[in-house]
Amino acid sequence: MLTVRGLTRRFGQLTVLDDVSFGLAAGRLAVVVGPNGSGKTTLLRCVVGADRPDAGEVLLDGRRCYETDARTRALLAAALDDIDFFPDLSVVEHLELVAYAHGGSGATVAEVIAELGLERARDQLPSTLSSGQRRRLALASCFVRPRRLLVLDEPEQRLDARGRAWLADRLLREKRAGTAVLMATHDAELAAATADDRLEIGGGA
Amino acid sequence: MSTELGVRPGSPPDARRLRRRLRRTRRRHRTVSLGDVLTDAYVLVLFAGMYGWALVSEVRDYLGSPSGRQGDPGDRYWLGVAAALAVAGLAWRGLRAVGPLVVSPAGQSWVVSSPVDRRGWLLPRFVVLLFAAVAGGGLVGLAAAVATGAGGVTDLAGSAVAGAACGTLAVASAVVAQGSPRRAGWARFLDGGLFAAAAVVAAALVAGHLTGFSVPPPTASLGWALGSAAVPAVVVAVLRAYRALPSVDRASLVSGAQVADAAAGAALLLDPSFLTGLVESRRWRSIGVVSSRRFRPLGRFGVLVQAELWRPVRHPSALVVWVALLLTLYAVAVALPTLAGPAQVVLGFLAVGRLTGGLRAVGRSAGLRRSLGGGDTVLNLAHLVVPAVSVLIWYAVSLPMVRAGVGVLDGLLVLGTVAAAYRAATRPPMTYGGVAVDTPVGMIPVDLIRQVVRGPDVVGALIVAQLLWP
Numbered sequence: 001m002l003t004v005r006g007l008t009r010r011f012g013q014l015t016v017l018d019d020v021s022f023g024l025a026a027g028r029l030a031v032v033v034g035p036n037g038s039g040k041t042t043l044l045r046c047v048v049g050a051d052r053p054d055a056g057e058v059l060l061d062g063r064r065c066y067e068t069d070a071r072t073r074a075l076l077a078a079a080l081d082d083i084d085f086f087p088d089l090s091v092v093e094h095l096e097l098v099a100y101a102h103g104g105s106g107a108t109v110a111e112v113i114a115e116l117g118l119e120r121a122r123d124q125l126p127s128t129l130s131s132g133q134r135r136r137l138a139l140a141s142c143f144v145r146p147r148r149l150l151v152l153d154e155p156e157q158r159l160d161a162r163g164r165a166w167l168a169d170r171l172l173r174e175k176r177a178g179t180a181v182l183m184a185t186h187d188a189e190l191a192a193a194t195a196d197d198r199l200e201i202g203g204g205a
Numbered sequence: 206m207s208t209e210l211g212v213r214p215g216s217p218p219d220a221r222r223l224r225r226r227l228r229r230t231r232r233r234h235r236t237v238s239l240g241d242v243l244t245d246a247y248v249l250v251l252f253a254g255m256y257g258w259a260l261v262s263e264v265r266d267y268l269g270s271p272s273g274r275q276g277d278p279g280d281r282y283w284l285g286v287a288a289a290l291a292v293a294g295l296a297w298r299g300l301r302a303v304g305p306l307v308v309s310p311a312g313q314s315w316v317v318s319s320p321v322d323r324r325g326w327l328l329p330r331f332v333v334l335l336f337a338a339v340a341g342g343g344l345v346g347l348a349a350a351v352a353t354g355a356g357g358v359t360d361l362a363g364s365a366v367a368g369a370a371c372g373t374l375a376v377a378s379a380v381v382a383q384g385s386p387r388r389a390g391w392a393r394f395l396d397g398g399l400f401a402a403a404a405v406v407a408a409a410l411v412a413g414h415l416t417g418f419s420v421p422p423p424t425a426s427l428g429w430a431l432g433s434a435a436v437p438a439v440v441v442a443v444l445r446a447y448r449a450l451p452s453v454d455r456a457s458l459v460s461g462a463q464v465a466d467a468a469a470g471a472a473l474l475l476d477p478s479f480l481t482g483l484v485e486s487r488r489w490r491s492i493g494v495v496s497s498r499r500f501r502p503l504g505r506f507g508v509l510v511q512a513e514l515w516r517p518v519r520h521p522s523a524l525v526v527w528v529a530l531l532l533t534l535y536a537v538a539v540a541l542p543t544l545a546g547p548a549q550v551v552l553g554f555l556a557v558g559r560l561t562g563g564l565r566a567v568g569r570s571a572g573l574r575r576s577l578g579g580g581d582t583v584l585n586l587a588h589l590v591v592p593a594v595s596v597l598i599w600y601a602v603s604l605p606m607v608r609a610g611v612g613v614l615d616g617l618l619v620l621g622t623v624a625a626a627y628r629a630a631t632r633p634p635m636t637y638g639g640v641a642v643d644t645p646v647g648m649i650p651v652d653l654i655r656q657v658v659r660g661p662d663v664v665g666a667l668i669v670a671q672l673l674w675p
Contacts, residue, residue: 012493070320084310088234101319
C-alpha cells in the first residue's frame with residue numbers, strides 16, 4: 001500500500017531524516033517511535049505532502065505519490081498537528097464540508113460525532129472548543145471520508161482515558177476494514193495494543 | 206458504538222460547487238455585511254490614495270526644487286535605476302515568501318486536502334492576483350513617473366503600462382515557480398541577481414562620480430519600450446502559470462499562509478514583530494546546525510559579548526545589509542547631496558537594527574533575562590556593545606561623503622543612533638488598551654502610538670538637529 005524509499009529531509013546543515021525506507025501493507029498499522037526531535041512529525045509531513053523531502057520518494061500502490069494528485073488526496077486521510085479551523089463554521093459543518101469535498105453526502109457525520117462524544121458540541125464554533133474537543137474534531141475529519149491510508153501524528157494527545165480507549169478500538173477496526181495506518185505516538189500502551197510494525201527513527205539522536 | 210467504516214468513494218464535486226457551498230454555509234453565521242466590507246475597502250483605498258499622493262507630491266516637489274537639482278541629472282537617473290532594481294528584488298522575495306498564491310490554513314485543512322480539482326480551487330485567486338498586479342504595477346509606474354517629473358500624457362501612460370507589465374510578469378512568474386519548485390532554481394537566485402545589479406549600478410555611480418565620469422540619462426522615456434517588450438513575456442508567463450496551477454502543492458501553500466498571516470497580523474496590529482519573528486525563525490532554520498564553541502573565560506559580561514559576536518558570523522546577512530546600506534548612502538550623497546545628512550542617520554539606524562538581535566531577545570523575554578541572571582542594566586549593556594561599535598564604524602566610514610571634518614554633531618549622532626537602536630530593540634510588547642485619541646484613521650490608543658514610534662522618534666530628532674546645526 002505505502003512504500004517509502006530513501007526519504008531525506010534537511011534544514012540547512014541539520015539532517016532530520018536520513019535515508020528512511022519502509023513499507024506498509026493494507027490492514028496493518030506501523031507505529032513511528034523515536035525521541036523528541038528525531039523527525040517523526042517531519043516524516044509524516046513528508047508522507048502526506050505537507051513538507052517536501054530533499055531526496056527520496058513516497059509510493060502509494062506502487063505509484064509515485066504527489067500531493068497535487070487528486071487520487072492521492074482521495075486515498076490518504078491525515079490528522080497532523082497543523083490542522084486549522086474556519087472560525088465561522090460549526091463542528092458539524094466542518095465535517096459535512098469534508099464529506100462533501102470527498103464526494104460523499106455526509107451520511108456518516110452524525111454517527112462519527114456521536115462516536116467521538118461531540119454531540120453536545122456539534123453546533124459550537126471552533127473557538128469555543130477545548131483542546132481535547134479540537135483534537136477529536138481533527139480525528140473525526142478522517143473518519144467521515146473514504147480512506148485507504150490513515151496518517152496520524154500523536155493522536156492520543158489531549159484525549160482523556162475514555163478517548164484513548166476509543167482510539168485504540170477505532171484503530172483496530174480500521175485495520176480490520178483494510179486501512180493501512182501510519183502513526184507517531186509516545187503512548188506505549190496504544191502502540192502495544194494496535195501496532196503490527198514498529199518503525200524506530202533517530203535512534204542515534 | 207461503532208460507525209460504518211466503509212465510507213464509499215464518490216466523485217468529488219467541482220471546485221465551483223464546493224466554493225459556493227462553503228460560502229453559503231459561512232454566510233449563515235457571518236455578522237459582517239457586504240456593506241461593511243465595502244466601507245472598509247473604501248476607507249482603505251481613500252487613505253492609501255491620500256497619503257500615497259501626498260508622498261508622490263513631496264518627492265516631486267523636492268526633485269523639482271533647487272535643493273533636489275544640485276546633483277548631476279545622470280547621477281540622479283542611475284540612482285533611480287539602482288533603487289528600482291533593489292525594490293524589484295525585495296518585491297520578488299516578498300512574492301516568493303508569500304506564495305504568491307495563498308490559501309488560509311483552515312482552507313488547507315478542510316478543503317485543499319480533499320480531491321477537489323486544485324486548478325479549479327486556485328483559479329479565482331490567481332485571477333484576482335493578476336488584476337491586483339496589473340492595477341498595483343500600473344499605479345506604481347504612474348507614481349514613479351509623476352514623482353520624477355514626467356509631464357506628458359504619453360510618458361505617464363508609458364510608465365503605467367511598463368509598471369503593469371512588470372507587475373504581471375513578476376506575479377505570473379512567481380506562480381510558475383510555486384507550481385514547479387524543483388525546476389525553478391532560477392527563482393531562488395533572481396532576487397539576489399536584482400540586488401547584485403542594484404549594487405553594481407550604485408557602485409558604478411559612485412566610482413564614476415569620484416573619477417569625474419558620468420553616464421547621461423536616456424533622452425527618451427523608456428516606459429513604452431519596456432512595456433511593449435514585456436507584453437509577449439507576460440502572455441507566456443500567464444499561460445505557463447495557468448498550466449502550473451494543478452501543481453501548486455500543499456507544502457508551498459502552508460509556508461506562504463504562515464507569512465501572509467504574520468504580515469496581516471503585523472499590519473492590523475501595527476506590530477512588526479509578528480513578521481520579523483517568523484522571518485528570523487526561518488533565517489536560523491535555514492542554517493540548521495552550527496559548530497558549537499567554548500566561551501573564553503572573560504567574565505559574565507565578556508561571555509555575553511562573545512555570544513553577540515558569533516551571531517553575525519553564523520549568519521552574515523546582517524553584515525551584507527550593512528554594507529549595502531553604506532553603498533546606498535554613498536550613492537545618495539553623490540546624486541542627491543542635500544539628502545546625504547538625513548540619509549546618513551536613517552540608513553545608519555536601519556543598518557544597526559539588524560545587529561540588535563540579542564538586545565531584542567533579552568528585551569522581549571523575561572524568562573531569558575531570569576535564566577541569564579544579573580541585573581537588566583548589565584544585560585542590556587552587554588548586548589549593546591556590538592550595535593554601538595557598528596554605529597561608530599558607520600559614522601567613521603560615511604563621514605567623508607557627508608561632511609568635512611569631525612565635530613560635536615558627529616558625537617551627538619553616534620550617541621543618538623545607539624539610543625534609537627536601543628529604544629527600538631527594547632520596545633515592550635504591544636498593549637491595545639488605555640486612552641485613545643481620534644485620528645484621521647480612526648481611534649488609536651496612545652500607548653500604541655508611543656510604542657510604534659519608539660526608536661524612530663530619536664531618529665527624527667537627530668535629523669532635525671542635523672538640519673538646524675550651524
